[in-house]
Amino acid sequence: MEPWEEEEGPEVVKRFMYVNRRAPYGTIYALECLEVVLIAAAFDQDVSVVFVDDGVFELKKDQDTTGIGMKNFSKTYRALDDYDVEKIYVEKESLEKRGLAADDLIIPVEVVAAAKLREIMAQQDVVISS
């Protein structure tokens, strides 16, 4: 065994939750958070992604950024599935307040009420919010 190789111990899997709270394009938070999620997903951890407040706007279908000269990263959310990120939650209250429904979103998500989301959040080891 090479010195840099560690003996295989019991694998530690932590529960990571990423909370998206910002609309896309107006600030860089949404894009940065998506990149962090994709990086983290490569480390075989238990990842969940949450969209609350204006974060639900990140998932709106039909985004076309040709007029503002910025990269349309909304399609990248579809890659979450390829990275085996399957726990994607959208808060029901945030969605409804903005006149949106699950049908308006670019990927399938689990729409959960705040009371349920609170429980899921409480089960995490690490929560990163943007």
Place this chain on the structure above:
Amino acid sequence: MSKMLHLINKSPYDRNALDSCLRLAQAGSSILLIEDGVYAALSNADSAEAVSKRMEELDIYVLGPDVSARGLDDTPLIDGINVVDYGGFVDLVVEHDVAQSWL
């Protein structure tokens, strides 16, 4: 009295810039919604009623490219809101004496 163009670039759900602007804008002035401010132009927005209430005395504009970027082309806007492009943005700045950015 100078004619003022008010620029709102923050989401009405996230910040109170729009509220304050609607409260303080003088009759005859204009509001241009840009960047995340465009969410306030949607007819189903929480803030739509407050915007509609002041539309008799204020001209309200929204920047089209920011609407499209956010996937809102098929989402109805509040009646009476004018959509402008970047050229229209420049025209508005020129037509008004003062521009105020509500950050």
